[in-house]
Amino acid sequence: MNDISSPSVGSISLLERIRTGEVLARDCPSRDILNHVCSRWGVLVLVVLLGGMHRFSELRRKIGGVSEKMLSQTLQSLEQDGFVDRKALPVVPPHVEYRLTAMGEEVALQMDGLTTWIEQNLPRILEAREGRVSITE
Numbered sequence: 001m002n003d004i005s006s007p008s009v010g011s012i013s014l015l016e017r018i019r020t021g022e023v024l025a026r027d028c029p030s031r032d033i034l035n036h037v038c039s040r041w042g043v044l045v046l047v048v049l050l051g052g053m054h055r056f057s058e059l060r061r062k063i064g065g066v067s068e069k070m071l072s073q074t075l076q077s078l079e080q081d082g083f084v085d086r087k088a089l090p091v092v093p094p095h096v097e098y099r100l101t102a103m104g105e106e107v108a109l110q111m112d113g114l115t116t117w118i119e120q121n122l123p124r125i126l127e128a129r130e131g132r133v134s135i136t137e
Helices: 016-019 028-036 041-049 055-063 067-081 102-119 124-134
Strands: 084-089 097-102
Touching: 028 041, 028 067, 028 102, 041 055, 041 067, 041 097, 041 102, 055 067, 055 097, 067 084, 097 102, 102 124
Parallel strands: none
Antiparallel strands: 084 097
């Protein structure tokens, strides 16, 4: 029987395997989500939104170097993935607010841990880079 919920490899059903994802598999949908979350702008948007609700212009000001287009695309991707909630206010000129969903807070905390580690270890990382450059010269 090929029921999607019947046991397969080990005691894990096919449905459980699909829901869990296999990030190393070429066609795994988790790769798209990983790309959205772990992109340069995705990480920074999530970390900034950990501080609470922000308007688009506030996000753009806080995240140095991000273009309007890239910020917009990043927010759309994170919203589609269920990490960011977008609220358009009926005022003139239009105001749009962005905040993390509960699931967005979970993933943002993971990204915050990573960015904190990088910041705390930046001198070591830069030293390792310098050592690599002088070895290859």
